[in-house]
Structures are given as C-alpha cells and as structure tokens.
Amino acid sequence: MTETKRKTPLIDELEKGPWPSFVKEMKKEAHKPITRDAISQLERSYEEHISHWKHGGLVGVMGYGGGVIGRYSDLAAEFPGVAEFHTFRVNQPSAWFYTSDALRTLCDIWDKHGSGITNMHGSTGDIVFLGGTTEAIEPIFADLTANGWDLGGSGSNMRTPSCCVGPARCEWACYDTLNACYNITQSFQDELHRPFFPYKYKFKFAGCPNDCVASIARSDCSVIGTWKDDIQVNNAKVKDYEKQGLDLNADVCDRCPTRCMSWDGKTLAIDNSNCVKCMHCINMMPKALKPGKERGATILIGSKAPIVGGALLSSVFVPFLEMDPESEYSDLKELTEAIWELWGEHGKSRERVGEFIQRVGLSNFLEEIGLEPVPEMVMHPRTNPYIFFDDEIFEKAE
Amino acid sequence: MAEVTIQQLADAMYDLVKSTHGKKNLKPMDVTKAMIDQFGEDSVDKALCKKALRELIDTGRCIYKYAGGSFVTLPEN
Numbered sequence: 001m002t003e004t005k006r007k008t009p010l011i012d013e014l015e016k017g018p019w020p021s022f023v024k025e026m027k028k029e030a031h032k033p034i035t036r037d038a039i040s041q042l043e044r045s046y047e048e049h050i051s052h053w054k055h056g057g058l059v060g061v062m063g064y065g066g067g068v069i070g071r072y073s074d075l076a077a078e079f080p081g082v083a084e085f086h087t088f089r090v091n092q093p094s095a096w097f098y099t100s101d102a103l104r105t106l107c108d109i110w111d112k113h114g115s116g117i118t119n120m121h122g123s124t125g126d127i128v129f130l131g132g133t134t135e136a137i138e139p140i141f142a143d144l145t146a147n148g149w150d151l152g153g154s155g156s157n158m159r160t161p162s163c164c165v166g167p168a169r170c171e172w173a174c175y176d177t178l179n180a181c182y183n184i185t186q187s188f189q190d191e192l193h194r195p196f197f198p199y200k201y202k203f204k205f206a207g208c209p210n211d212c213v214a215s216i217a218r219s220d221c222s223v224i225g226t227w228k229d230d231i232q233v234n235n236a237k238v239k240d241y242e243k244q245g246l247d248l249n250a251d252v253c254d255r256c257p258t259r260c261m262s263w264d265g266k267t268l269a270i271d272n273s274n275c276v277k278c279m280h281c282i283n284m285m286p287k288a289l290k291p292g293k294e295r296g297a298t299i300l301i302g303s304k305a306p307i308v309g310g311a312l313l314s315s316v317f318v319p320f321l322e323m324d325p326e327s328e329y330s331d332l333k334e335l336t337e338a339i340w341e342l343w344g345e346h347g348k349s350r351e352r353v354g355e356f357i358q359r360v361g362l363s364n365f366l367e368e369i370g371l372e373p374v375p376e377m378v379m380h381p382r383t384n385p386y387i388f389f390d391d392e393i394f395e396k397a398e
Numbered sequence: 399m400a401e402v403t404i405q406q407l408a409d410a411m412y413d414l415v416k417s418t419h420g421k422k423n424l425k426p427m428d429v430t431k432a433m434i435d436q437f438g439e440d441s442v443d444k445a446l447c448k449k450a451l452r453e454l455i456d457t458g459r460c461i462y463k464y465a466g467g468s469f470v471t472l473p474e475n
C-alpha cells in the first residue's frame with residue numbers, strides 16, 4: 001500500500017473489521033496525488049468535524065447543464081491535488097446490467113483521466129466518478145461518448161431514471177421496467193441534459209409493489225407495477241407451505257392489511273376486490289401465489305427525501321395504466337408533460353413537484369393538468385372520516 | 399404568430415443574460431418568461447424559447463451554472 005501524505009489514524013479505524021471499507025479502497029489509489037490528497041483532507045475533516053468541500057459553480061460539458069458537479073477544496077493550498085475534485089454522473093444501463101467489458105471500459109476511462117475512485121452507484125442510480133479536474137471534463141466526456149456512454153442528470157432537470165431488474169430476473173414483474181426506463185430516458189434527453197425545471201424531477205420504475213428501487217419514497221414519479229384481476233392461487237402448493245410449518249392464519253391471513261383472505265385448510269379464499277396489492281401473501285408463499293394476469297402499473301407523483309421540508313411519499317395519480325412497450329408509454333409521457341408544463345411555469349425555485357402540489361392543493365393541480373379525481377387518490381380511505389363508501393351510505397339509509 | 403427567428407430570440411436572450419450578469423441569477427424559465435413578455439405571446443412560445451436557449455448554450459455564448467438551482471449565465475472569460 002502506498003504511503004499517504006500524512007498519518008490518518010481516525011479514518012484508519014474504518015479499515016478495521018470484516019466489512020468492506022471505502023478507506024481501504026481509496027488507499028489502493030493513493031499513488032495518485034489527487035486521491036492521496038483526498039484521503040488526507042478526509043482525515044482533516046474527521047479531526048475538525050467539518051467538511052472541506054465546496055460545491056456548485058460553472059463546470060460542465062459544452063451544451064449540457066448537468067452531469068458534472070463542481071467540487072472544490074477550501075484547503076487547496078494545503079491539499080493542491082484536490083483543489084478541483086469534480087463528480088461525474090454517468091447514465092447507468094437499465095437495472096445496472098453490465099458486461100465485464102463495459103465495466104473495464106469505464107474503469108479505464110476513469111483511471112486515465114481521474115482519481116480512479118468510483119461510487120457504484122449514486123442514490124439516483126448513476127455510476128459516479130469521484131474526483132476529476134476541470135481540464136479533464138471534456139476529454140472524459142469524449143471518451144465516454146466514443147464508447148457509447150453518456151452523462152446522467154444533475155441540477156434542475158430530469159434526473160437519470162432507474163428501475164428494478166424487472167422481468168430480466170424477477171417473476172413478479174408486472175411490466176417491462178427495463179424497457180420503460182430506457183424509453184423514458186431516450187425520449188426525454190433534452191430534459192435530462194438541459195435544466196428547465198424549478199428543481200430536480202426523478203423517475204423510478206418498480207416492477208411490482210415490493211418496490212425494490214424504493215420509488216415511492218425517492219422519486220417525483222413512481223411507476224409501480226400492479227395487477228387488476230385476481231391473485232393466481234395454487235391451493236396444492238399453499239397446502240405444501242402449511243405442511244412445511246407455515247401458520248397460514250397467523251402469518252398470512254391475519255397479516256393481510258385488509259383482512260381479505262381466509263384459509264380453511266384446503267382453499268385459500270381471497271376477496272380480490274379488497275386486496276390492496278401489498279404483496280405480503282405473495283412474498284410469504286412465492287411458489288403458491290402470483291400476481292394476476294392483467295398487469296400494468298400505478299403512477300404515483302410527488303415523493304422526495306427531506307432537505308428543507310420533511311420527507312414525502314408519492315400519491316396515486318393513475319391507479320392503473322397499461323404498460324405495453326408497443327404504446328411507447330405515450331400516456332405516461334402525456335401526463336408527465338402536463339405536470340412539467342404546470343410545475344415548470346409556477347413552481348418556486350428548489351420546489352419539488354410534491355411540495356408544489358401541497359402548496360397549490362391537489363384539486364387545483366388535478367384540474368390544471370386535466371386529470372379527474374378518483375377514489376384511489378384518497379390517502380387511507382378506510383380510516384379517513386370524510387370518505388364514505390356506498391354500502392355505508394345505503395346501510396344508514398336503510 | 400409574427401415571425402421571430404430562433405437566432406433573434408437567442409440574441410435577445412443573450413442581451414438579457416449579459417445585462418443582468420453579476421446582479422441577478424436567471425433560471426431558464428425566467429429567461430423564457432422575459433422573452434414572452436418582450437416579444438408577446440403571439441410571437442413567441444415556450445417551445446421556441448427552448449430552441450433558442452439550446453442555440454445559445456450549444457454555441458457557447460451562454461452556459462449553465464449550478465448555485466442551489468440551475469441558472470443561465472455567461473462563460474467565465
């Protein structure tokens with residue numbers, strides 16, 4: 001291992017233990033002055049409990065407004081190697097499938113031009129190259145594009161869409177997440193590279209309500225696979241689970257959030273009209289149950305992780321949308337453009353679309369984008385005292 | 399719609415960015431709204447402004463900068 005510039009007793013602690021250590025990995029690249037100074041500055045930050053990075057500014061490739069995040073050291077005199085330490089976001093392939101050749105190409109480009117430190121992957125999903133100079137920006141971009149790669153999003157634009165592995169590896173996928181993610185990425189290239197919004201806008205595609213990409217918490221537009229018809233049940237296999245020790249009543253039926261299922265020892269009865277597609281029973285008995293056959297996605301809008309205000313989860317906008325790749329997802333695109341038009345014009349600076357909806361009110365927002373309100377948009381309809389179901393009204397009338 | 403070319407619009411955008419440089423950060427939407435005000439809704443719309451902005455950025459006369467949000471500004475030199 002190459003000696004770092006100064007002793008680093010504090011961050012060395014992070015090398016101990018059996019788990020992977022980013023410090024250990026960074027030290028492998030410490031033969032480069034940029035990486036060596038990044039390690040030394042990190043130790044200094046641990047000593048002082050303060051970050052020495054400044055970010056923002058004027059860096060980028062010609063024509064793009066995103067993809068490179070300017071980062072500078074405020075201790076440049078002491079650590080000249082990290083005076084400029086920019087971050088590059090590279091658009092990842094759908095569901096993060098790579099050939100080893102592709103990974104080698106990326107690493108070779110980054111070894112040639114930058115620190116050699118990567119983050120696979122950033123929270124939005126991009127491949128992240130950490131630590132390059134301003135001078136290296138255009139050459140990196142040229143090498144990336146020559147090899148079929150492109151930068152991802154940053155700033156007030158559409159961020160790089162991401163998706164779960166979907167039908168590539170998962171039998172529960174209710175639509176082709178990879179195709180949808182790729183299609184949306186290609187269709188909105190202008191919005192990805194040229195900031196035109198009040199703030200960021202993220203898409204995440206999950207193939208079923210398990211939502212392995214956490215789209216409901218982390219994307220302005222969550223596209224979550226679902227089904228319309230009945231859960232597919234194989235009662236013989238349900239019985240097998242029971243024989244293997246699964247307590248069908250305690251562990252499956254009683255944990256169904258709407259209590260819409262029952263087991264009499266032979267047949268699993270499901271009142272599908274009350275199933276809220278939580279996936280619990282399917283997750284418990286994957287060999288016995290499957291999502292229905294009439295599959296598509298629910299479109300939810302408005303989540304964000306907390307920065308200024310609190311965290312928001314997405315809310316249902318379209319309960320069921322067919323996600324046929326032949327359609328080129330035209331309905332989703334139409335809805336997205338209507339939202340961008342309204343929020344783009346009236347959103348405040350750094351206001352996410354979910355916050356905008358809270359400010360102007362959901363009913364006004366729906367009216368402006370031309371969407372009819374439907375019961376599925378109601379949060380917690382079963383416990384909301386202002387919502388009445390037909391049968392309750394009729395019961396009272398009787 | 400009276401004829402305003404992309405080039406004319408890009409020039410007007412450039413003048414606006416130059417005149418506010420160092421005084422006010424302009425978002426792409428601020429530039430767009432200013433152009434619609436200047437030329438009138440009948441002559442200029444958002445789609446045309448997007449094209450003009452693209453022209454402005456692609457030729458390097460203006461660049462994007464990030465300062466908490468994305469803004470249109472002049473290159474450093």
Ligand code: SF4
Pocket residue numbers: 164165166167170171172173174206207208209210211212213
């Ligand atoms: S979200 Fe659903 S379809 Fe996608 S990987 Fe997870 S379980 Fe499979």
Ligand code: SF4
Pocket residue numbers: 255256257258259260261270274275276277278279280281282
């Ligand atoms: S998916 Fe959830 S709501 Fe539907 S039947 Fe299974 S446990 Fe109940």
